[in-house]
Amino acid sequence: MTIRLALVDDQEMIRMGMSMALSAHEDLDVVAEARNGREALTVLETTPVDVVLMDIRMPEMDGVEATRQIQERFGSGAGIEAPRVLILTTFDLDEYAYDALQAGASGFLLKDCPMEELVAAIRHVNRGDAVISPVMTKRLLGHFTPPRGTEMRADARIQRLTPRELEVLQHMAKGLSNAEIAVELVLSEGTVKVHVGHVLDKLQVRDRVQAVVVAYETGVVGI
Template sequence: MVRVVVVDDEPMVCGFLRTILGSAADVEVVGEAYDGAAGVEAVRRSGPDVVLMDLRMPGMDGLTAIEHINRLPDPPHIVVLTTFDADQYVLRALRAGATGFLVKSTPPEELIGLVRTAARGHTVLSPSAARRLVAASTDSLSARDRAREVVASLTEREIQVLAGLGEGLSNARIAARLHLSEATVKGYVSRTLDKLGCVNRTQAGLIAHDAGIVEP
């Protein structure tokens, strides 16, 4: 069972998401909140697998809530809810540790599958969306410098694995590309995330884009 907390300042949006997700036998909405602070408390209280998080809310906004949630022991996977996929606030949320994002116009039939994907720890973000967000960043120069600095600590093989993460590849596809076992790639991914100080594959993938390891 995938346990979900929904955080959005519009009760109608929360109700819609609850209805859609509740139609799946393996998904349960275990919490609902209308601002970031209440969302953090809902996560503490219910221990979900996935949080669907709006960004622009009164009081504590979604970005601050994401930072608080990622400081909790064993934090859930956080997926941002947004109206526009080129929103720079979304990029800030991804850099803060969100697993990916969903545009609020996502068709209901796709929503459940994407939540399941997030629950498995996979990125809910297409490589093309990542490139678009990074290209539109007003902080691109400083982000590039920071990314190249942290990537310098990686081995050649770790950089190859990081490139795969930037392209949104699974461990199996990275393994096939590099002629390694999937278990070996899993170890490389774990070490790469540790070296980069990333909480998930999405953060690492953005660093790959920032550093120029993945071509636009």
């Protein structure tokens, strides 16, 4: 199945280079481009897209607001599934990337990441997974982690989790895959997958990225 992509970046040369590189893969098809978030929303009204590669800083409407409006306009409330958003960022835009995750993005990558890493991320996001790099997660979300020893903030969603599910969430927040969590907790990968599903349901979030955001906001990580 071909993955339909939209490139949203105010720099034409970046869009052109990415389009050429991505279109070289048989399962990827760049079907739309936009110079800013406002244009992206207009394009998405008429062009079916599976994954949006979204820049952060753009004129007229930035990537954070565009991501938020994509979820509002094309999300479950509209009766259709919103395209997944993959944020392309740089280290000096950490806080912007964090805001985009809160707005509903499914992950984030550095603009200068290897092409094979970007392609793999697109495929993961299209399958409904989230892209969380352990190194970037620590750098990005570490800014928002409560000091060690801080009590976990009261949150009805967190309180729904069993002790095992809480452990799984803590490992998810560290960027571990299901296989790695299985090794850490001495469980089968299938059992971990079930626990992850329960965590997402109880936290009322769409994917792992949103679960990680909740974990950091409520102090689950580092307690």
